[in-house]
Every structure is written in C-alpha cells, then in structure tokens.
Amino acid sequence: MDISQIINELGEERENYFNAISPPIAQTSNFAFKTVSDLSKAFEDEMGGYLYSRGLNPTVEILRKKLAALDGAEDCLVFNSGAAAIFAGVLANVKAGDHIVSVKAPYTWAQRMFDIILPRFGVTTTYINGTRIENWEQATKTNTTLYYLESPNSWDFALQPLREVAVLARSKNITTFIDNSFCTPLYQKPIEIGIDMAMQTATKYIGGHSDTLGGVLSGSHAMMKKIFDSEYLNIGSGIQPFNAWLLIRGLRTLPARIDRITKTSLEVLKFLKSHPKIESVIFPLDESFPQYQLAKQQMSGACGLMTLVLKTNKRTEIVKFCENLQHIMMAVSWGGHESLVIPKCSGIPVSDFDPSNPEHRYIRLYVGLEEADYLIKDLDQAFEKMIK
Numbered sequence: 543m544d545i546s547q548i549i550n551e552l553g554e555e556r557e558n559y560f561n562a563i564s565p566p567i568a569q570t571s572n573f574a575f576k577t578v579s580d581l582s583k584a585f586e587d588e589m590g591g592y593l594y595s596r597g598l599n600p601t602v603e604i605l606r607k608k609l610a611a612l613d614g615a616e617d618c619l620v621f622n623s624g625a626a627a628i629f630a631g632v633l634a635n636v637k638a639g640d641h642i643v644s645v646k647a648p649y650t651w652a653q654r655m656f657d658i659i660l661p662r663f664g665v666t667t668t669y670i671n672g673t674r675i676e677n678w679e680q681a682t683k684t685n686t687t688l689y690y691l692e693s694p695n696s697w698d699f700a701l702q703p704l705r706e707v708a709v710l711a712r713s714k715n716i717t718t719f720i721d722n723s724f725c726t727p728l729y730q731k732p733i734e735i736g737i738d739m740a741m742q743t744a745t746k747y748i749g750g751h752s753d754t755l756g757g758v759l760s761g762s763h764a765m766m767k768k769i770f771d772s773e774y775l776n777i778g779s780g781i782q783p784f785n786a787w788l789l790i791r792g793l794r795t796l797p798a799r800i801d802r803i804t805k806t807s808l809e810v811l812k813f814l815k816s817h818p819k820i821e822s823v824i825f826p827l828d829e830s831f832p833q834y835q836l837a838k839q840q841m842s843g844a845c846g847l848m849t850l851v852l853k854t855n856k857r858t859e860i861v862k863f864c865e866n867l868q869h870i871m872m873a874v875s876w877g878g879h880e881s882l883v884i885p886k887c888s889g890i891p892v893s894d895f896d897p898s899n900p901e902h903r904y905i906r907l908y909v910g911l912e913e914a915d916y917l918i919k920d921l922d923q924a925f926e927k928m929i930k
C-alpha cells in the first residue's frame with residue numbers, strides 16, 4: 543500500500559465520527575455490552591473486540607493498523623514505551639533454561655533485562671560482535687531460542703547482516719527480534735527481509751515532537767496474538783489513547799520530517815568531517831563507515847544520529863564543548879524537532895575516563911528540524927570555546 547494512504551487513510555472511518563479529519567480520542571477505560579452472550583465472546587477473545595482499554599481501544603486500533611502496514615507486517619502491538627515493547631517481545635519467546643544470542647551493547651534497558659531480570663528465571667544471554675554471521679553460528683547453543691539484533695546500533699551504528707541472520711535462525715528454529723529504531727520502517731524493513739519481530743521506539747521519529755513515549759512491536763498475527771494474550775495484557779503497558787492520538791498526528795508528517803532531517807544531517811556531517819577539532823564522525827551511510835556497503839544494501843537511508851570523536855584526550859574539553867553549545871541541547875533521546883548532544887563520558891565515572899578508548903570520547907549528536915546553518919554555527923562556536 544502507498545505510504546501516503548497508510549498515513550492519511552488506513553484505519554480511519556471518518557464517516558463514523560462526523561467526517562472529522564482528525565480521529566477522536568476514545569478516552570475510556572471500558573466498553574458496555576447489551577447481552578451476556580456478547581460479553582462472554584469478548585472474554586473468550588479479547589483481541590477480537592473492545593472490552594477494556596488495557597486490551598483494545600479504538601484510537602489505538604487506528605495507530606496499530608498504520609504501524610503494521612508501515613512495517614510490512616501482518617500485525618503489530620503498540621506499547622507505552624519502546625522498553626515495554628522489548629520486554630514483552632523477548633519475554634514471550636523465552637522460558638526457564640533458554641539461551642539468547644544478542645548483539646553486544648544493545649539498548650541499555652534491553653541489556654539490563656538480559657543481565658539482571660532474565661537470569662533470575664534461568665535465561666542466559668551471550669553477547670557477540672553481530673557484524674559477522676559466523677559469530678551468530680558459533681554462539682548458538684542447543685537451547686538458544688532467540689536472536690536479539692539492533693541494526694544499526696544507536697551509538698557506533700554497527701550493523702548485522704539481516705538476511706543471513708534470518709536464514710540461519712530459520713534453519714535452527716530460532717526466533718529473531720530486531721530493534722529497528724534508528725532507521726524506522728521508512729529506511730529499513732526487517733520483516734520483509736525475514737526477521738520475525740521488528741521493534742521501534744515510537745518516542746523518537748514517529749512521535750517526532752518529544753512529547754510522548756511509545757513502542758511498536760510488529761510481526762506475524764500469530765506472534766502478536768500470543769503476546770497480546772499474555773505479556774501485553776498482563777504487563778498492562780499498552781499505549782494510552784491520548785498518546786496513541788499524538789503518534790497518529792506524528793505519523794502524518796513522518797516522511798517530511800525524515801526527509802528534512804536526512805538533508806540537514808548530510809550538511810552537518812560535511813561540516814564536521816572537515817573540522818580540525820574532529821578526529822572522526824561515525825555515520826552508517828558515510829563512505830568511511832566500515833560497513834558502508836552493507837548499510838547501502840539493507841538500508842534505504844540514514845538520518846539524525848551520528849557520533850563524533852573529538853580530537854582531544856581531555857574530558858574537560860569534551861565537557862566544555864557540550865556545555866558551550868547555545869542552541870543544541872544536552873539531553874537523552876532523539877527523533878524530536880530539537881537537536882541534541884549526549885557525551886558518552888556523562889555515564890562513566892570521572893576516575894574511569896580512559897582517553898585511549900575512543901568510545902569514552904564519543905559524543906552522540908542528533909540533528910533535528912532546525913536550519914543546517916543554525917546548527918553548524920552553534921557547533922563551530924562550541925569548538926572555538928573547547929580549549930579556552
């Protein structure tokens with residue numbers, strides 16, 4: 543289906559609500575029944591109709607249809623955050639004694655789940671350098687049930703060969719899960735490549751305005767039903783109607799924002815690469831990126847996030863650079879209208895800072911919707927003040 547149709551029409555039944563262009567927010571916790579037999583049917587299959595908004599809700603349904611179609615998936619579930627979507631998708635596919643193979647350094651709260659929560663239930667995880675298919679094969683054990691991917695990673699942008707991992711997993715009856723937040727389904731469609739479940743934090747580009755959280759988990763209808771009937775209803779972390787409405791609104795402008803951010807990112811990247819205070823810039827669709835060929839094969843674009851390594855060994859200079867930015871703010875997250883930086887060293891105790899480890903010197907830059915010149919001037923003046 544055409545992307546414009548998905549965004550502007552799919553799932554919307556305007557004649558049922560006064561032909562309003564913008565859908566109503568069904569801000570209700572529960573739904574009434576006229577007959578006991580209808581109520582009984584709703585109890586039997588909560589995914590089949592409206593009973594209670596911890597399950598289905600009409601505003602969320604509009605969003606759900608659009609997001610599944612964007613992912614090219616049979617179905618999806620929308621959660622109150624990306625972290626909740628990860629939690630439910632992983633939990634539904636492991637039991638005591640199972641083993642997960644995951645890319646190294648996945649998103650923080652995925653890693654905490656693997657390191658802290660799952661071991662309490664006898665589920666173990668092996669982290670690998672996921673860039674090479676041999677590493678997946680070697681780490682697989684007889685009790686491996688899940689491969690966890692994040693391609694690209696949101697700091698160093700390491701990619702996994704998605705098609706090869708999907709084929710290997712299928713041959714071993716292992717379920718595959720990918721965090722597709724960096725690309726969004728506009729720039730990468732893992733389900734069409736053969737990955738079983740694609741997750742993205744809707745907090746980022748889908749919402750686009752830094753005013754709501756959300757998470758999307760897409761896959762087969764059977765997989766989504768399995769998760770809906772257990773983790774989704776039990777954790778109770780489905781998205782709320784108002785937040786779903788904000789995400790529908792965000793979707794209306796998603797392609798336009800992604801397009802603009804892509805263009806601005808390339809201008810900012812060009813400036814940074816030529817700046818004397820920059821050691822390197824990591825960006826998956828830059829020719830200097832080690833997996834550039836693979837990125838071109840499996841992604842149709844990249845935007846927004848890039849990682850800078852400054853030419854300095856001093857933490858104080860990294861701090862000065864970040865603190866001297868006048869317009870680009872320092873905050874977690876990305877995908878909104880506002881440009882942001884976050885230095886890796888903010889999460890490392892000062893005494894542990896090791897300048898010989900380039901990762902300690904990483905600064906992640908998110909390019910938002912501002913004019914390119916405005917951002918470049920801001921970066922330039924912060925470079926000037928770095929050593930003063």
Ligand SMILES: Cc1ncc(COP(=O)(O)O)c(C=O)c1O
Nearest residue numbers: 623624625649696723743745756
């Ligand atoms: C790559 C990635 N995956 C998942 C998440 C989790 O999403 P949320 O913050 O919506 O829970 C984030 C959030 O920063 C992220 O950057």
